[in-house]
Amino acid sequence: MRQLVVIGNGMVGHRLVEAIRDRDTDGRWNIVVLGEEPRPAYDRVALSSYFDGATEEDLRLGDLGDRVTLRSGERATDIDRSAKKVTTSTGDVLGYDTLVLATGSYPFVPPLPGHDLPGCHVYRTIEDLDAITDSARAATTGVVIGGGLLGLEAANALRLLGVDTHVVELAPWLMPAQIDEGGGALLGRLIDELGVTVHTGTGTSRIEAGDDGRPAAVRLGEERIDADMVVFSVGIRPRDEIARAAGLEIGERGGVVIDDACRTSDPDIYAVGEVACHAGTVYGLIAPGNAMAEVVADRLVGGTAAFTGADTSTKLKLLGVDVASFGDAHGRTEGALDVVVNDAAGRRYAKLVVSDDASTLLGGVLVGDASAYAALRPLVGHELPGDPLALISPAGAEGGGVGAGALPDDAQICSCNAVTKGDLTHAIAGGACDVAALKGCTTAGTSCGSCVPMLKQLLEASGVEQSSALCEHFTHSRAELLEIVRATGIGTFSELIDRHGTGRGCDICKPAVASILASLGGGHILEGEQAALQDTNDHFLANLQRNGTYSVVPRIPGGEITPDKLIVIGEVARDFGLYTKITGGQRIDLFGARVEQLPAIWARLVDAGFESGHAYGKALRTVKSCVGTTWCRYGVQDSVRMAIDLELRYRGLRSPHKIKAAVSGCARECAEARGKDFGVIATDKGWNLYVGGNGGFTPRHAELLASDLDDATLIRYIDRFLMFYIRTADRLQRTSTWIENLEGGLDHLRAVVVDDSLGIAADLERDMAAHVAAYADEWRGVLEDPDKLARFASFANAPQAPDPTISFATERDQPVPAGPVALGMPAPPVGDARPAPNGSAPVEV
Amino acid sequence: MTAPAPTALPAVPTTPDGQWVPACPAERLLPERGVAVLLPCGGQAALFRTHDGTLYALDNIDPFSGAAVMSRGIVGDRAGEPTVASPMLKQVFSLRTGVCLDDPQVRLATHRVREHDGAVQVSARPAGESR
Numbered sequence: 001m002r003q004l005v006v007i008g009n010g011m012v013g014h015r016l017v018e019a020i021r022d023r024d025t026d027g028r029w030n031i032v033v034l035g036e037e038p039r040p041a042y043d044r045v046a047l048s049s050y051f052d053g054a055t056e057e058d059l060r061l062g063d064l065g066d067r068v069t070l071r072s073g074e075r076a077t078d079i080d081r082s083a084k085k086v087t088t089s090t091g092d093v094l095g096y097d098t099l100v101l102a103t104g105s106y107p108f109v110p111p112l113p114g115h116d117l118p119g120c121h122v123y124r125t126i127e128d129l130d131a132i133t134d135s136a137r138a139a140t141t142g143v144v145i146g147g148g149l150l151g152l153e154a155a156n157a158l159r160l161l162g163v164d165t166h167v168v169e170l171a172p173w174l175m176p177a178q179i180d181e182g183g184g185a186l187l188g189r190l191i192d193e194l195g196v197t198v199h200t201g202t203g204t205s206r207i208e209a210g211d212d213g214r215p216a217a218v219r220l221g222e223e224r225i226d227a228d229m230v231v232f233s234v235g236i237r238p239r240d241e242i243a244r245a246a247g248l249e250i251g252e253r254g255g256v257v258i259d260d261a262c263r264t265s266d267p268d269i270y271a272v273g274e275v276a277c278h279a280g281t282v283y284g285l286i287a288p289g290n291a292m293a294e295v296v297a298d299r300l301v302g303g304t305a306a307f308t309g310a311d312t313s314t315k316l317k318l319l320g321v322d323v324a325s326f327g328d329a330h331g332r333t334e335g336a337l338d339v340v341v342n343d344a345a346g347r348r349y350a351k352l353v354v355s356d357d358a359s360t361l362l363g364g365v366l367v368g369d370a371s372a373y374a375a376l377r378p379l380v381g382h383e384l385p386g387d388p389l390a391l392i393s394p395a396g397a398e399g400g401g402v403g404a405g406a407l408p409d410d411a412q413i414c415s416c417n418a419v420t421k422g423d424l425t426h427a428i429a430g431g432a433c434d435v436a437a438l439k440g441c442t443t444a445g446t447s448c449g450s451c452v453p454m455l456k457q458l459l460e461a462s463g464v465e466q467s468s469a470l471c472e473h474f475t476h477s478r479a480e481l482l483e484i485v486r487a488t489g490i491g492t493f494s495e496l497i498d499r500h501g502t503g504r505g506c507d508i509c510k511p512a513v514a515s516i517l518a519s520l521g522g523g524h525i526l527e528g529e530q531a532a533l534q535d536t537n538d539h540f541l542a543n544l545q546r547n548g549t550y551s552v553v554p555r556i557p558g559g560e561i562t563p564d565k566l567i568v569i570g571e572v573a574r575d576f577g578l579y580t581k582i583t584g585g586q587r588i589d590l591f592g593a594r595v596e597q598l599p600a601i602w603a604r605l606v607d608a609g610f611e612s613g614h615a616y617g618k619a620l621r622t623v624k625s626c627v628g629t630t631w632c633r634y635g636v637q638d639s640v641r642m643a644i645d646l647e648l649r650y651r652g653l654r655s656p657h658k659i660k661a662a663v664s665g666c667a668r669e670c671a672e673a674r675g676k677d678f679g680v681i682a683t684d685k686g687w688n689l690y691v692g693g694n695g696g697f698t699p700r701h702a703e704l705l706a707s708d709l710d711d712a713t714l715i716r717y718i719d720r721f722l723m724f725y726i727r728t729a730d731r732l733q734r735t736s737t738w739i740e741n742l743e744g745g746l747d748h749l750r751a752v753v754v755d756d757s758l759g760i761a762a763d764l765e766r767d768m769a770a771h772v773a774a775y776a777d778e779w780r781g782v783l784e785d786p787d788k789l790a791r792f793a794s795f796a797n798a799p800q801a802p803d804p805t806i807s808f809a810t811e812r813d814q815p816v817p818a819g820p821v822a823l824g825m826p827a828p829p830v831g832d833a834r835p836a837p838n839g840s841a842p843v844e845v
Numbered sequence: 846m847t848a849p850a851p852t853a854l855p856a857v858p859t860t861p862d863g864q865w866v867p868a869c870p871a872e873r874l875l876p877e878r879g880v881a882v883l884l885p886c887g888g889q890a891a892l893f894r895t896h897d898g899t900l901y902a903l904d905n906i907d908p909f910s911g912a913a914v915m916s917r918g919i920v921g922d923r924a925g926e927p928t929v930a931s932p933m934l935k936q937v938f939s940l941r942t943g944v945c946l947d948d949p950q951v952r953l954a955t956h957r958v959r960e961h962d963g964a965v966q967v968s969a970r971p972a973g974e975s976r
Contacts, residue, residue, distance in 0.1 A: 023971060234972060472923070472924065473921075492961075494896075503921070503922045503925065504877070504895070504896050504920075504921050504922045504927075505919075505921040505922070506919065506921035506922070506923065506928070506930065506937070507918070507919040507921065507930035507935060507937070509921075510919050513909055531875070531878060532875060532876065532877040532878040532919075532920070535919065535932065536914070536917040536918070536932035539917065540917070543915075544912065544914070544932055544933065546912065546933075547912055548912035548913050548914045548933075698883075718886050732919070790873075791878075793879065793880070794883075795880075795881050795882055795883040795889070796868045796869040796873070796874075796880035796881065796892065797857065797858070797867065797868050797869065797882055798855050798857065798883045801855050801883060803881075803889075803913050804887060805889075805906065805911075805912070805913045
């Protein structure tokens with residue numbers, strides 16, 4: 001086995017190791033990674049979300065697996081190229097066959113007077129962010145020096161920390177590297193309106209200290225800003241010192257020189273990411289770094305991939321303002337022409353850079369509204385499909401003005417992961433039929449997500465049936481049908497299909513409509529015609545099992561149960577000969593009940609205070625919990641009480657798919673809340689709310705929606721989240737795929753739920769309040785209604801005769817299905833079989 | 846290891862000629878909601894009334910799972926053909942012919958159905974079987 005040492009465990013170093021691991025299927029490489037930071041690699045691009053409540057764990061990148069040794073908190077101090085050895089800060093010496101430098105860069109701090117005062121920061125690592133947070137506690141005003149991309153992120157962070165924020169940029173406008181003067185002017189104005197004071201065309205001359213030795217003011221020439229803290233964000237410098245010391249060739253303005261194979265002047269040493277200098281350029285973006293990582297990985301397994309420069313396009317939302325830049329944004333190509341729409345009143349600026357004959361798109365800038373980005377960026381270098389002005393004028397902006405059909409096959413749709421239109425159409429032809437499937441098999445749209453609208457367009461353009469029709473009986477989607485029912489007040493399936501569908505329905509649309517009627521408060525699910533819509537589970541309020549019997553699951557809110565109730569369940573199971581198992585959701589499942597036994601079983605359970613657990617419905621199932629502060633030494637909140645409150649609040653709520661939830665009393669996460677549709681994890685300040693997790697075929701971790709919430713806010717957000725899901729999701733669409741397919745994804749969901757961006761929060765809460773108020777136990781409803789009870793018959797002509805095809809064997813002292821036996825064929829003679837008590841005997845109701 | 850065979854079946858009443866099994870009073874059979882009917886031979890039929898009032902009966906045993914559950918399926922139509930979907934694994938069968946529309950090799954036996962003296966009656970033997 002050959003030895004690979006990677007110096008640096010940032011995003012690019014991490015990507016490199018992942019890429020090698022994926023390709024090196026024969027296990028040719030043994031990999032050691034040296035990481036200076038005391039933690040596994042994390043998503044530095046998303047670092048700012050740390051201020052929005054994301055934790056270090058949320059930002060963490062995937063585990064590298066057991067074939068890779070990560071030595072975190074350990075720095076490389078020396079490379080001995082002749083002996084092919086690396087010395088580390090612990091004094092260890094590691095031999096290598098191949099070495100990769102992924103040391104990244106450091107933030108440049110200009111040597112101004114006062115630059116090193118306590119209270120002066122940079123914005124690069126989690127430690128930096130923690131230090132900024134500390135300083136902000138005592139600060140009223142902060143100055144960010146540098147108005148580039150990262151500077152604006154830092155400004156937003158200060159704003160979120162409640163500090164009055166200024167940004168100082170030497171160039172005449174903000175983000176000079178990415179956008180032009182016109183775009184910069186609008187960006188400056190939009191950011192000013194947000195309360196961040198922008199100073200452009202001015203340099204900082206010094207930082208003045210106060211009596212406490214911390215910053216008191218920042219001097220900009222004549223101007224003086226009172227400031228308690230300063231963040232420097234004026235650029236990065238490659239961390240090439242170890243390479244210099246080892247005698248590797250270094251670029252004119254720093255960075256380890258690499259060739260197209262990403263190899264340095266020593267053929268056994270590669271360099272990737274922000275430490276590398278390729279063709280005179282040091283890239284400060286993640287996409288080129290990732291591209292280099294892929295090239296090196298390919299080379300290490302014998303490939304011939306080459307790095308030939310990278311797309312530096314960017315699309316960001318900075319302080320809530322859309323900014324995008326792509327291709328030759330500054331019009332440096334000879335003869336390039338600009339086509340500009342500068343709509344100051346409409347708060348949008350758009351510029352396309354085109355070739356001298358106006359036929360080819362070279363680049364562009366979008367500020368204020370970057371919705372056209374996904375469609376325009378892949379067109380760079382290609383012929384324009386029409387009049388460039390029409391592509392960016394507000395009237396032509398529908399869907400970005402460019403259809404996916406206009407793009408050539410080699411156009412990169414996802415620049416983060418280098419996925420072309422050809423890759424995507426190939427995946428679609430191979431059976432990927434929705435955005436989630438496309439993401440899964442091509443990785444397109446999985447990083448910044450700006451290309452998701454294009455994925456949808458491609459699916460449509462490829463002729464994939466994107467029809468949202470529920471089935472042959474309705475041309476509408478589930479969400480549309482729900483809106484129709486809401487708007488018209490139609491209360492029956494017959495009326496709905498008469499007026500808005502065709503035929504008599506099927507096993508797809510009927511349960512979907514039943515669920516919609518139930519979600520909107522349609523009364524008991526077995527009332528009148530609704531009974532005929534229900535899937536067998538809902539019809540018998542129990543879960544159909546393989547031999548035609550049903551299982552019974554009483555609700556045990558939060559998994560908390562008294563000994564008396566436990567005894568009742570045990571007695572019922574014993575008396576009816578039911579197989580008993582603890583479920584994965586902290587409940588008890590009683591199997592093997594025949595249809596005609598269900599009312600008698602439930603009569604006993606309801607008498608003892610149990611109610612329907614809705615294990616049969618597309619509805620809230622369980623809210624799992626750990627024991628929380630009541631018993632646990634580590635608990636910081638009362639997770640049991642919260643789980644019970646939530647389970648009782650949402651019990652019986654019908655939804656597009658079943659919903660599971662959990663509440664953990666501390667970050668140890670014993671309730672596994674992040675594997676649930678909504679998960680709540682206690683912090684010492686309140687509750688963190690995660691959404692969109694699930695088990696099933698494609699397990700997903702839930703993602704953080706909001707943090708440190710008090711009880712009331714937590715419940716309000718969950719109300720909104722669930723109702724918004726119920727209103728807009730497709731039939732049988734889990735919350736995870738629903739969020740993935742939402743335009744804008746989790747950010748959009750957060751805007752709707754937390755910021756009420758659609759203005760519907762009150763409406764959603766009202767609907768949930770109506771559900772909570774109207775809840776009634778479905779099983780009690782059956783037991784109290786002779787008409788409904790009469791349906792629990794085995795045969796119309798012999799209502800209490802047991803189904804002769806059902807019989808049981810005994811396994812581990814419990815009854816299990818022995819059949820179904822063929823009709824008329826007696827079961828084989830019984831040896832020492834223990835009869836299952838009451839297992840097949842009729843039981844009187 | 847198997848438990849004892851099911852207990853003896855109740856005697857199933859039939860018409861005097863033994864041809865028909867009275868299933869239930871006509872008004873008890875709800876549109877688009879099946880019921881199971883026990884037959885004298887020990888077999889079972891799934892009996893349905895569609896929305897337009899037509900009566901159908903099929904063998905109650907789902908051929909894919911072997912469980913006696915067809916009467917619990919959802920009734921509807923596919924391109925106008927009246928259907929029932931097995932509640933077990935959702936295969937759809939024609940109510941008229943018993944043919945599985947998802948796998949035409951598979952077919953459920955059909956039973957004749959009639960309304961007589963205010964009761965719905967199902968033929969004691971499947972259509973096509975002459976004994």
